Amino acid sequence: MVKAFLGMGLLGSNFVKAMRKRNEEVQVWNRTASKAQELESVGAKSFADVQDAVKGAGIIHVTLKDDASVDEVLEAASAGFAPNATIVDHTTTSKEGAIRRTAYWKDRGFIYQHAPVFMGPANALEGTGFMLLSGDEAVLAQLTPILAPMTGKIIHLGAEVGKAAAMKLVGNAFLVCYTFSLRETLAIGKALGTSAEDLLGLLEQWNPGTQFVARMGRLTASDHTEPSWELAMARKDTQLFLNAAQNHEASLALLPSIAGVMDRWIEQGFGSHDWTVVGSDVV
Template sequence: MTSSAAGATPERPVVAVLGTGIMGSGMARSLLRAGLDVRAWNRTGSRAAPLAADGATVTETAEEAVRGADVVLTMLNDGPGVAAALAAASGGVHAGQILLQSSTVGPDAGADLAQRAADLGLVYLDAPVSGTRQPAEQGALTVFVAGPSAARAAVDPVLDAIGQRTVWVGEVPGAASRLKLVVNTWVITMVNNIAECLNLAEGLGVDPQTFLDAVKGGPLDSSYLHGKSAAVLSGDLTPSFALSTALKDTRLILDAAASAGVRLDLVEASADRFARAEAAGHGGEDMIATYYAGRAPEKHGD
């Protein structure tokens, strides 16, 4: 059952997922578990293909994916990627169709995408998410949403499927993206803080586990500290959130801060660390691979 009105509430909405990387594929599987019909498209088709085994209809084109869908969910790397996907899908969209734009693109690109959506007659919801691979797979993301309240009922089944919590920020798109940058600032500085603590422990000859045990259970403890430290200590840097993507988000934060007249020293330092780690070949690993940007160089004999 599909509809073209933003306020309608289809019993089983059809969702077109454009972008099936780490996050998009996890969100698509959460939608499928909730009983929603999912059409999946990715520019590199091989990344969408595995979703067919989970029950998704994998399409060859973005246009095919969105035709007749109630909600179009975009989860791509950046603003230009979303813009390209919308252009590719434009022949299949219809007036009143909801665009749930969940990529982290920053305020400037978000404004551009909102205008592109309006030009296509789409109802634009600015809806970035907080979470990584596992929450996406579990339907446990936090979704920040800004957009017209008339669209809420129609999109609620989608939001309930992908997230454990939805925070409606306001009626005007852009507000959710600004909040997402603030949240990501916390995450980015925290992951680099963890990396630097491990770097210093290593440099001073302190067993990292002794450090973790020292803070365990106290006010300085966190599950994030132990999870990211375990990834480094085990050498398993399978990305929950890729370092190159974290660098992209860090640059979005710095651009937004500069426009607002705000200086973010820790974020600037984080960008430098991410860039060094990426240059050393760690861009596709989990963002805690920023650890490698702070390791002391190996000493070689004469």
Template structure:
């Protein structure tokens, strides 16, 4: 049985705290809006008035906060109560450069800090599903890895480079947000075509997204633009989509069209549609 603290009990933080209490940990939590902590009393989570009160005697302190500024503010407020040897585990999505600075500053001050952002919704956090990324000192990760494994289906340790978890979290979120935007446009096109929304989603389930990442994603990353779907032909299809949508708002396709037009103007129309990623190809 561990004594731990959660600072930040929004949707994800409260789910983590609930799950930890159900596993038998002694959990104390703090949140700026006290009612969000009080709602966890039914699971045995104790409410604290301040971050310093929450972390007192805790062996692990989990941060689930909005952004870098809030992380800095809450860590500063918690420091007076932080026990010697306590590990601060930061699940917040943050800017890589600021994460590096924060980790170095805390290390110099003797604070044990790991950045551990996650890919999981609240329901997944309650059921120990999803993925957790970790970067920071390997020796520190070894201390907490078994406990982290109880929180999620998959823990991926990326190494000692302090910004890797933060950067990889943004890569993953870019894909998630991009897919959401494209799916919104698909549903807009379905509406314009008098096709039911669920029928459109059923169509998307027929597509092999992992195969596309493995095929076109790999080609893009390697700079292989041998055409199998020419950029000019893809641009023609986007034009048809925009015409079909009419004056309905679109989330992603207008930006795709603009990028295609710029590349075609540079003479890339006969190359593969993967040419959209030409500027990411490393030039050593």
């Protein structure tokens, strides 16, 4: 089966290189034509016109920037679509956009399957990482063996159209917050005279990641009246962080807002509750 791949950024280009290693026939296009032309060195066929790139392709992979770019590129390419072609979109997009495109391209006689990934360029080249799928179960059954070589694991999320898009955004939100929490931790550490190496040494012996499941359970619980750490005490420690940062002019993005949320819950009378009560309004 001939495949097309639209979008030759770091992720898309490495997906194509991996496809060529598996001797798959791939036609490529990129808005900056030189990036697609570079893939000719591994045996891909590059096209300057996106309509030409998709001609004869049974599956059209897409890895672009956002909803708008996906809509624009697919519309421009559609005159070249083979009958009953399947679009597999790996772009991180809105949930609403994924739902809308699924219905829109179905009405035009094509399958649109959103398949976002938790993968970096190295994963795309190695066929590792995670790919998320949700939607029509018959379509998923047909596509799973085709997509499986691209990734280490396919995570099936059920029949709800758009759920893969939602879960990808939730996952990315976690990654953003996680990275900024590390930034904040490093800033507090610097203010207290400890180094990144000190922190890594601590984490090698004490891994807070092992608390993740239990912490989620506490955050989503309905009863926070039996605390393991009282909110008032957590707020006291948070003030120590803020004081250290202020004394050393450290730049913080998260902790001042966190202190504000804690204060609001304490003002409502929850100071003696478990500190995870602060998640009650988002569950």
